[in-house]
Amino acid sequence: MNLNNIYTEIITEHSRSKHNRHHIENPTEVTNGINPSCGDELTLEIRVKDDIIEDASFVGDGCAISMASASIMIDLIKGKPVEEARELAKLFMDMIHGKVTDDEALEPLEDAIALKDISHMPARVKCAVLSWHTLEETQKKQLIPG
Amino acid sequence: MLTISDQFPLFKEYSADKVLTYLDSAATAQKPLSVIQAEEQYYRQSNANPNRGIYELDLRATEIHETARQKVANFIGAEFPEEIIFTQNTTEAFNLLAYSYGMPFLKEGNTILITVMEHHSNLIPWQRVAKATGAKLVYLYPDENGHFSDEELQSKICDGVKLVSVHHVSNVMGTLSPIAKITELAHQIGAVVALDSAQSIPHMPINVKELDVDFIAFSGHKMYGPMGIGVLYGKKELLEKMPPFMSGGDMIDFVSEQESTYAPLPRKFESGTRNVGAAAGLSAAIDYMQDLGYDKITAHEEELMVYAMNRLTKLPFITIYGTKNPKERFGVISFNVNEVHPHDTATILGNDEVAIRAGHHCAQPLMRFLHLTACCRLSFGVYNTTKDIDTLVESLKTVRRIMGFES
Numbered sequence: 080m081n082l083n084n085i086y087t088e089i090i091t092e093h094s095r096s097k098h099n100r101h102h103i104e105n106p107t108e109v110t111n112g113i114n115p116s117c118g119d120e121l122t123l124e125i126r127v128k129d130d131i132i133e134d135a136s137f138v139g140d141g142c143a144i145s146m147a148s149a150s151i152m153i154d155l156i157k158g159k160p161v162e163e164a165r166e167l168a169k170l171f172m173d174m175i176h177g178k179v180t181d182d183e184a185l186e187p188l189e190d191a192i193a194l195k196d197i198s199h200m201p202a203r204v205k206c207a208v209l210s211w212h213t214l215e216e217t218q219k220k221q222l223i224p225g
Numbered sequence: 226m227l228t229i230s231d232q233f234p235l236f237k238e239y240s241a242d243k244v245l246t247y248l249d250s251a252a253t254a255q256k257p258l259s260v261i262q263a264e265e266q267y268y269r270q271s272n273a274n275p276n277r278g279i280y281e282l283d284l285r286a287t288e289i290h291e292t293a294r295q296k297v298a299n300f301i302g303a304e305f306p307e308e309i310i311f312t313q314n315t316t317e318a319f320n321l322l323a324y325s326y327g328m329p330f331l332k333e334g335n336t337i338l339i340t341v342m343e344h345h346s347n348l349i350p351w352q353r354v355a356k357a358t359g360a361k362l363v364y365l366y367p368d369e370n371g372h373f374s375d376e377e378l379q380s381k382i383c384d385g386v387k388l389v390s391v392h393h394v395s396n397v398m399g400t401l402s403p404i405a406k407i408t409e410l411a412h413q414i415g416a417v418v419a420l421d422s423a424q425s426i427p428h429m430p431i432n433v434k435e436l437d438v439d440f441i442a443f444s445g446h447k448m449y450g451p452m453g454i455g456v457l458y459g460k461k462e463l464l465e466k467m468p469p470f471m472s473g474g475d476m477i478d479f480v481s482e483q484e485s486t487y488a489p490l491p492r493k494f495e496s497g498t499r500n501v502g503a504a505a506g507l508s509a510a511i512d513y514m515q516d517l518g519y520d521k522i523t524a525h526e527e528e529l530m531v532y533a534m535n536r537l538t539k540l541p542f543i544t545i546y547g548t549k550n551p552k553e554r555f556g557v558i559s560f561n562v563n564e565v566h567p568h569d570t571a572t573i574l575g576n577d578e579v580a581i582r583a584g585h586h587c588a589q590p591l592m593r594f595l596h597l598t599a600c601c602r603l604s605f606g607v608y609n610t611t612k613d614i615d616t617l618v619e620s621l622k623t624v625r626r627i628m629g630f631e632s
Contacts, residue, residue: 082576082627086569091629117568118585118598140598142566143628203572 085200086143089151089193094143099153103136108220112139112213114205119145123213130161142206144197149210151190156214165218171211175204227517227525230608232257246579246616251396251424251557251604253446256506263509264451264502271505274498276475286501293504294491300511301441302432303458307490310457310464311499315423316346318442318457319390321494322419323350325467326440327388333359335387338416340365340373340402341594342395345587347421347442351390360387366594370548371398378403382410389418390440393425397586397602398547399554401425408437417463423447427606428526428555430519439463445503449606450510454503457494464490471496522607529605530554533614540618542625546600557604559586562624567601570624577620 106124113120121139125132135157137149152171156164171191173179177198185192197207230236233255239245247255271285278284291306298306312318327350331337337351341364355362365381367373382389389411391402404420411418419440422431427448433441440463445454459467469476469487476496478486487493514522530551537543537560546559562570571583582602585592592598603617 082573085572086627086629088629095629116584118589118592119568120598142568144569146566200572203568206568 084196085203087193089190090143090147093147093150093190095146096150099136099150100138100146101136102138103134106134108217110213110217110220112209112216114141114145114209116205117142119206119209121145121149121210121213123149123210123217125217127161132156132159132161132164137210141209142203144194144203144206145209148191148194148207151193152210152214155189155191161218164214168211168214168218172208172215174198175207226528226610227521227607228610229517230610232259233608234258234261236608243578246577246613248603248605248609248613248617249580249582250427250606250609251447251602252582253452254427254449254606255608256449256451256510257513259513260450260506260509264506267502267505272502275501276492276499289508290499290501290504293508296508296511297456297458300431300515301426301458302434304434305461308458308461308464310459310491310494311504312442312455312457313453313500314444314446314455315344315421315442316455318455319346319350319419319421321457321470322390322440322442322459323354325470325494326417326463327351327354327360328357329468331358331360331387334385335360336385337362338365338381338386338389339363340367340391342367342371342398342402342588342591343390343392344396344421344423345589346423347390347392347419348590361385364590365391367398367400369595370550370553371395371400372548373403375406378406378410382407382414382416384414386411386414386416389416391418391420393420393422393431394428394555395547395591396424396557397559397588397591397600399424399557399559400548401553401555404436404438412437424556429523433458445507445510448510449513451503451506453500454507461490464494467494469493469496473497475499517607525607526556526605527551529609529611529614530556530558532611533558533603533605533617536614536618540621543621546595546597556606557602559600559602561597561600562621564630565624565628567599569628570601570621573624573627574617574620577616577623579617579620581617 103124107127108125110123119141121137124136126134135153175198194207197203235255273283273286275287275290294309295306297309337360408418417439420438422441422443426443439460441458443456446452473496476488478488534551542563544561567583584599
């Protein structure tokens, strides 16, 4: 395994970036996610209006992979319809679990493709999917338009 | 310095081309060849369900099981072999204690006293006892070095405390608890004392008479024995008045449709088919440690600890948790690479075949007490050498660069 494929510039920069790591105004959904194996926690905040994710952010503490994955996810889903975010989350999970490997099929994930090689690191899969799993949990609660 | 890693087959057989630097012995120790062979030999020559059959093979299995019990009793200075109860591990030993001592003998108005440094195995069972019985669960708090002040001990080991259950050596801080003082104060007020020796018995001799504790729990797999066997030692008069924990086969004298009488010690607490293969391995592990000698083990590990602490404290990007005095630490050093999450550090070290643990170390209340979510932990055993520490340090030097920091 080449660590440079994991700790790429995209990942290390996103992991330290604060641009999505704050609270938002009037969130319509606030969901906690936890990775019990390491104690990493994050809270996902989303404001939905007319089925569009108008704003989103997260707060939390965790490893570079979980923090970068969350930051990239927020960039990706902000301004998108709820349904599209749901599809992206499914595609991301399929990528991490090695079910979808074709680069063209993964294109909608943009920067999140940087996490593709996590599929070869079983010990870190939970870190990569923490924020996406929290997004799925949010959607299970059935987003109420704000 | 001992150089005995060739007595541990895993280091050769792990990989044809990679060299393992194993610094996670506090999680589980590697096994010497003699332990592996003892377990194999049991299954090849003596396997039967002990305490049941009256044929030669069964007598062999029973004898191996009971010889292991006697060996453990001698090893920790217990007066009677029936004071040794075999469990799966330390966790089961504490659950046995919680369910067969805590549940029946504690009640509202009583206090269970533990420390904030306990491993979850010596914490969650007491939470459950407290919830079920109405007893209060109270914590002792250390200073930042993991030491407990006399004032803290004296003020909390007071009337109402019926059971004190503490670590001997902390699996995170590596410090020794003031067990003599705790036992003295607890016994003055009639409380019983249980000791978690999982992290001490690999590193220092244990004598239950000298420690004067009422119960001791430890695991075989951290002291070079196999997984799947642990020990609860208890003073005979206490074990005798305790009801069984798990019930079923082998722990009874007489069973009718509605009532049963239980077997005498130790079988009252050993229901179902036992792990005799692991008992054979544990016997061999005790032989191994005794042949090596605790004097050599402690001298070797002290030298390693001094060396590791000296090298780690010279790295400006490392924060060490707990005391930096190597003479006050046994087997483990907890640390973080500044601004890097421990899981990232462990991943990068793992890529260099350096195995350390990262996470909350089954001690979440302690992590919160230290204002941490997680940390890295290196821990060693008799097979480690200063070369392992050198390899670790070289790998640590790459962590911040890989994580995108300037240096």
